[in-house]
Amino acid sequence: MQTALAVLSLFFCALNSNAQNGNFKIPNDRKINIGVLVYDGVEIVDTGGPIDVFVKANNITGKYKIYTVSATEKKKIIMDGGTVNLVSQFTIFDAPQSDILIIPGTSPEIVRTISKDKNMMDWIVKQNEKTQITMSVCTGGLILANTGLLDGRAATTHHWSLDELRSHPKIKVKQEARFVADGKFLTGAGVTSGIDTALEAVELIHGKDFADEIAQGMVYDRYNDMDFLLKK
8 A cells, every 4th residue: 555655655746736627726824624514413424525535635735624513513423324523623713724625415304404405505605705616416416506506507316206307497407427526516416426527636636547537446436447557
């Protein structure tokens, strides 16, 4: 693993760190802030999948600050199924401004409840004003939709919740896509698609070759076959 990281670090150094595929601007004076919103009942893979992608990218580049943000003043979060306790670094009342904001999903019932939390919803809208990428995973797309920020955009969510997303008539719902990119918004279809969505964000920042190397290190198939392990 150490050898692989060393090789990948050399690979990264060979890239022009300011040559992004999109318009992402890497800060010169600090790391890229990645804020992950968490709340009671948040889905474990929705949360951990994207975090793992950015942690691995940070292990190579040193360019990321990744942190969790509790949706309430309570920092101790009980995740999906009551199986994992998470203690967030920040709350919505003291979190720094995110360059990349990630909104993981949960059950539709919990989504409907927490979407009534004005403090949380207002915080998402306020953060979005200055994010470079705003990203949802699974039914996190419903939370984002409930803020109104996806109006006029193409988006997706978990296939069991597409009808609920369609209840927002101004959103162009994409049914058969693992993730959808529209402007700075990236919406993932469900659970493991959060990994795809995070890899897409890494690709926007550092380029496709680098994102592919991260996927290979994770033994994660971005292309629906195992040939990706042979694409060196």
